[in-house]
Amino acid sequence: MGVNMYIKFSIVIFFILAFFNTINAQEPNFSQYGEIDRQVKKTPDSLSNNIMRLHHYLDSIGNDDQKKIRAFYMWIITNIKYKDQVELMFDKNMLFYMGSNNCSSPVCVLKKKKAVCEGFSKLFQFFCQQSGIEAYSIGGYISKKGVLQDRATHSWNVVKINNEWRFFDLTWAYAILEYTGIKRTTNEFYMVSPYEFILSHLPLVPMWQFLDTPVPISVFNRGDEQINKYLTETQPYYNYQDSLKNYNQLYPVERSIKTAHDIYLTNPSNKFNRAIEYFRYARIVLNSQSSLEIKDLEELIKARYRIKIAMVLFRETQDVSSQLMFLQAQDVLLLLENWIQVTRSKDKMKS
CATH class of the missing domain: 3.10.620 (C8orf32 fold)
Known part of the structure; x- marks a missing residue:
């Protein structure tokens, strides 16, 4: 091995050892x-x-x-x-x-x-x-x-x-x-x-x-x-x-919608977890709107739309977990329908 080749080889070995030492330094002791x-x-x-x-x-x-x-x-x-x-x-x-x-x-x-x-x-x-x-x-x-x-x-x-x-x-x-x-x-x-x-x-x-x-x-x-x-x-x-x-930077409801969209893009076969995110979205809206004196009709309608999509996806999956979630989604839908009706009635009375 010539001198120049030896120097190059030594430099390569040095950097390899330095690389592994860096990795080891980052590992927990x-x-x-x-x-x-x-x-x-x-x-x-x-x-x-x-x-x-x-x-x-x-x-x-x-x-x-x-x-x-x-x-x-x-x-x-x-x-x-x-x-x-x-x-x-x-x-x-x-x-x-x-x-x-x-x-x-x-x-x-x-x-x-x-x-x-x-x-x-x-x-x-x-x-x-x-x-x-x-x-x-x-x-x-x-x-x-x-x-x-x-x-x-x-x-x-x-x-x-x-x-x-x-x-x-x-x-x-x-x-x-x-x-x-x-x-x-x-x-x-x-x-x-x-x-x-x-x-x-x-x-x-x-x-x-x-x-x-x-x-x-x-x-x-x-x-x-x-x-x-x-x-x-x-x-x-x-x-x-x-x-x-x-x-x-997103609000919790926006995170659920984004996650559902990303789940679909990553694995279209995964209907269950996509439905879970729509279910989560509807629950967040329902809980937040329930505590407000004046309800946001548009938000409630959006939540109703998402929970209906979730119910369709749970039905398509058709296993025990999905059946359980479908029943829970039904309960959320009924509560949303009730708030939508109450809010519309109040809006009519005001007009």
């Missing part, structure tokens, strides 16, 4: 969490009955965002149990159907100490946001069946740490801890990079991948090799930072 985890284990049981007091205690354990996040994460996976609370509910038209008694709101999850994946992720999001840490609960696909899936079945979190986006799956961490009893095994789904996380978790819409080359569901379903090939060969074309900024 789990050895630093020993004291945090021990303090979390000592959390008084009495605090778990008050979400704000519990947050204040866990927040005080860490002296920086990363340690606070660790405290939230460990408390949840060691104190909240995964349980899908399914029950039989009677309906005169259907004789009976399977219903769910699961709750996802942080207060409800804390009260029951039981939740499914959405409850885990919502509670973690709440703790992070209360500490001023940007965090989101994300729904998406996890299985790779080789075909387009018709709905998202899982929820997880993404958190901004040191100006980087990192992923957390508390439900899977809980499951591994429950199965193995070994605490360190939970770290597999703690603070994972977007490029690693996409191998097992695909968000409903591209923005939540936090990648400049979002992976399509058709590629995701073909497995790790095809995902990595796509990420390697595809030129950057997506600005998730701008998308997130625009999303955060």
Whole structure:
């Protein structure tokens, strides 16, 4: 090897080593969490009955965002149990159907100490946001069946740490801890990079991948090799930072409509989650209008239109969950119809 070739080779090796050192520096150092985890284990049981007091205690354990996040994460996976609370509910038209008694709101999850994946992720999001840490609960696909899936079945979190986006799956961490009893095994789904996380978790819409080359569901379903090939060969074309900024500027009702539209563009087969977003839109409008002395007739009519679309989509899906949601959508429609009639009557009286 000549001198010039040796110098070039040395420079290449230097940059490769520097690159990997940079990556390793960005990865969490789990050895630093020993004291945090021990303090979390000592959390008084009495605090778990008050979400704000519990947050204040866990927040005080860490002296920086990363340690606070660790405290939230460990408390949840060691104190909240995964349980899908399914029950039989009677309906005169259907004789009976399977219903769910699961709750996802942080207060409800804390009260029951039981939740499914959405409850885990919502509670973690709440703790992070209360500490001023940007965090989101994300729904998406996890299985790779080789075909387009018709709905998202899982929820997880993404958190901004040191100006980087990192992923957390508390439900899977809980499951591994429950199965193995070994605490360190939970770290597999703690603070994972977007490029690693996409191998097992695909968000409903591209923005939540936090990648400049979002992976399509058709590629995701073909497995790790095809995902990595796509990420390697595809030129950057997506600005998730701008998308997130625009999303955060929207009102909650606008977010639901946008998400429904993006779900359709990403996976037209997914009627269920699109219907859920229309249902959510109608509920937000209904709740906000109910508290107003003077109702906005136009908003109520828009909500009625969306809930009717949701009902059609739930009917087209025709499984137990969709049937349950259809009945709930019916109730929302009746309330909207009532407010529309009352508002129109008042408008006539005024004229």
